[in-house]
Amino acid sequence: MPGRMQVIPMETEKFYTLPPLPYGNGELAPAISEEQLRLHHDKHHNAYVVGANGILERLDAARKNGTDLDMKATLKELSFHVGGHILHSLFWGNLAPAGKGGGGTPTGALDAAITAEFGSFERFKKEFSMAASGVEGSGWGALALCRKTGRLVVMQIEKHNVNVYPGFAILLVLDVWEHAYYLDYKNDRATFVEKFWTIVNWDEVSRRLEAAVPA
Ligand code: MN
Secondary structure: OHHHHOOOOHHHHHOOOOOOOOOOOOOOOOOOOHHHHHHHHHHHHHHHHHHHHHHHHHHHHHHHHOOOOOHHHHHHHHHHHHHHHHHHHHHHHOEOOEOOOEOOOOOHHHHHHHHHHHOOHHHHHHHHHHHHHOOOOOEEEEEEEOOOOOOEEEEEEEOOOEOOOOOOEEEEEEEOOHHHOHHHHOOOHHHHHHHHHHHEOHHHHHHHHHHHOOO
């Protein structure tokens, strides 16, 4: 059985895992409080990991047993959970404690790309903030690169998977689900969006841009 020869156990290779935060739970305060961050990562993000893996297990079992699943419902659910897991993983990575890697403005090629597309960093910030603040219901603001045109695009993602452009490289995301800010800001999403800029890890966003553009 070739499967038994695998060095890496199946659990780590074929299923999703919750990545640890690259900073302490309290380190993004006051933009995101310790309690808010802990709940968001340990409970909400983890629920998408568990949800995605559960659906993959159901698919595996159905294939093994030869039973049928409701494909429409199953795949819709899978897209939602996988989208949630991937976006949250990107989110933690593009944040850093204010003044310790977080905040400030983009530099180098990223700064040039933003200025070329939006005219100025301020204009980009305004468009991104408006997109994030204006998500209907739960969703995300995102900055992405179209590999065909080389243009940067602001995305307004609903839930975790609606309005996502296939094949675009996602560079920066902001979670505007209520679960991201309700303890700190209650219903005031706009203030959360404003504080987000104090903890953006622009070096990470630059690395993502660099990785997305073929050398
Ligand atoms: Mn979230």
